[in-house]
Amino acid sequence: MTTGATATVRGTRAPEALGRTLMHEHVFAVSAALANDRPELAFPHGRAAAIDATVARLQEVKDAGIDTIVDVTVFGHDRDIPALVEINERVDLNIVVATGFYTEDLPSKTFEIRQALARQRGRNFYVDVFVADIVDGIGTTGVHAGIIKCVTGPEGLTRGSKGLLRAAAIAARETGVPITTHSDPHTRGGLEQLDLFAAEGVDLIRVVIGHSGDTTDTDYLKAVMDTGATIASDRFGYDLPGTPATPERVAVIADLCAQGYADRIVVSHDAMLHTDWLDADYTAMFPRWTPTYIPTEVVPALRDAGVSEADLQQILVHNPARLLAAVAEGAS
Template identity: 50%
Template structure:
């Protein structure tokens, strides 16, 4: 298994947060206007990221999966520097973060390479087998997204490209969804059509809903559900008590081995003004919320230690230990 610091054995992963972000940084903006990108400068951004990641390590987190894909604002140099200062495993992603839009370069070069492979599949496979850019850091998971726009033709193309890269490399798939639209089922339908083993797919952001029937349908098909936005309690989404209760009820029904936990937090984000008042209402949106607050609440609610271990250690390991290509 590959991490920012190189290969590791799955037994070393420990307590794992399955959906986080070290950095969102618009590469074109930062190239032309670096002084406006870092808020206020790169050393300050690096220090904040190190502080946030170290707090997670101090809380017992041993591994994070950085789901920052192409178009998200990847910066492998920054991620490497953060990891050099914090003793933690960071698994990084390939994939693409867009709900519909694709640039002309991709739209006009849809087929490329041996067997007329989609350029998107080529990108994903290259990140997994060679490394992202010239960083030498190999991706271990494929990230894609379906949002309110639904499965548009472009979105379908992305999902199919991810499925084909998954089957070619064995790297698992993790997704962004809008669970209130139940579109994790649409993703599963396309993955299934491409021959994907749904047990190797995490349907992300599933914890935003309390719809047990929807969640069980996803898991009955084999997928893992990502309850991965703890701390991001927005209007219309489940709050902390509802999320804890939903997980407890799913564990009662025997689904603990198909649940993973996380926050979808971001250590540095050039899209947000750090001084903005809209950041203030989310004090729990941090990488320590799950280990320090959520896990104790689940334990108090009645979730067993065996189930807690499944959600935080054994299921993440099973997902990340990429199976063979098929």
């Protein structure tokens, strides 16, 4: 397979230089509307304090042994690339950013109207925006997206989400970057996503099915991985009701590694370092929901569960490097 460099906030990196990687995090997610009109909600202690706190938390992540974070904050999730540039100037850690749209159905009215206009002209607005983020860069920042994010929820492939997943597939084929998803494993949503991607000609080894760690159904997880796709156990520390606690998540990964699936697993937290989506009272309910939890607590627990050092290296280093390497269209 012909591979290329990985786009990060600070420029391109060789995939083998990414090191230990968390594949699904949110570094800075702030609504432009709230930042402009209700800044006390977006930045309760001021924007400068929010930047400082995020830098400090990322430094803790780096000090814990993580080298790269994939920030999957996209349109609809209040992406702020200029803030990431400012943050990344102060901490020596790779940040890969995403393009895509976060919604379980229709996107924003702006995107919906622009898509309707584009269709009248024989184009696809979603694809055009995603490809531009990857090829041309985002705004005036010079930062290029290195992965595409798309979403389905418990309702599965709704009319709106189907169009966005198809756009993600087309953009992935055109640019060679991978796809990562938000999925509902309780409805086996990853398989539905993969069926659509396969029908659109996506190489499924370039797809990560997100939130797969929210189930202990190993038959489902193996069915996803048997397509060639990768599963993400990416909510460590986020102990939502009805989802497995850390010991169960660890046990599932150990079981899958013992069955030979270590080459199709990645891990993360889905943590939000600074966001106006949530407030301090909510995040206080999840004290382990921090992107240092995997290197400090989960990795030792995986070792104790029998996961070998080789498999840990596969999950934390080699799998992300393989996924994040851009692949030329038509390469084999």
